[in-house]
Amino acid sequence: MTLLLQITQAAVDSLTLSSNVFQNTAPAQDSLSLLSLLVKGGWIMIPIGIFSILAVYFSIERYIVISRASRIDRHFMLTLRDQLLNGKMESALALCRSTNSPFARLLLKGIKRIGRPIKEVESAVENEGRLEIYKLERNLQYLSIIAGVAPMMGFVGTISGVIRIFYNISVEANISIDAIAGGLYEKMITSAAGLIVGIFAFIMHQVLNSMIDRVSYTLEQTAVDFVDLIQEPAA
Numbered sequence: 001m002t003l004l005l006q007i008t009q010a011a012v013d014s015l016t017l018s019s020n021v022f023q024n025t026a027p028a029q030d031s032l033s034l035l036s037l038l039v040k041g042g043w044i045m046i047p048i049g050i051f052s053i054l055a056v057y058f059s060i061e062r063y064i065v066i067s068r069a070s071r072i073d074r075h076f077m078l079t080l081r082d083q084l085l086n087g088k089m090e091s092a093l094a095l096c097r098s099t100n101s102p103f104a105r106l107l108l109k110g111i112k113r114i115g116r117p118i119k120e121v122e123s124a125v126e127n128e129g130r131l132e133i134y135k136l137e138r139n140l141q142y143l144s145i146i147a148g149v150a151p152m153m154g155f156v157g158t159i160s161g162v163i164r165i166f167y168n169i170s171v172e173a174n175i176s177i178d179a180i181a182g183g184l185y186e187k188m189i190t191s192a193a194g195l196i197v198g199i200f201a202f203i204m205h206q207v208l209n210s211m212i213d214r215v216s217y218t219l220e221q222t223a224v225d226f227v228d229l230i231q232e233p234a235a
Helices: 002-025 034-040 045-069 074-085 089-097 102-112 118-136 140-171 177-231
Strands: none
Touching (some): 045 118, 074 177, 089 102
């Protein structure tokens, strides 16, 4: 019985010693952080970083502008309708001038043309509508450019890294696979970063264009309603 206990204790001690040796000799894995990955991407990460800042800025700036432009003040529309039906043109003009919205500016242009041929009124309102849409589309082309250029910049960084790796292989007699794999994954970071920035810019470009389409439809509907309104007294 004593012999069995001694054998068991020796086995336990051997397993404990082996576990400690394995833990002490096992290579520690380097923890990857976002900052370290970005730094390893190289100089190409600088323009990609600038593109990301510009994409976020233009996305937020245009979103705020378009969101404000899409708001319709129902009280403003009802008040303006009453003033037009009652022939209070000066009050209607003053109301439009004091309201900062694409709809007010479109209606202001139309009210100024009241009394002229209806085709001239329609033309003035349509031109003002196109001008308001153009204002909303301002800076959207930059998001489109970033969506196309950022991924290409990432690929350029990866290709330059691969070229550098193969050049090192050609000039050095001995090179380890670790050096090749390490350099390659570092340069592929640029491709990943470029794709992320490009995808973000593309999505925001599509979302903002969709918002502008809704504003454009509402402006067209407002123009049609205005033309119908100024023709009501004559009907």
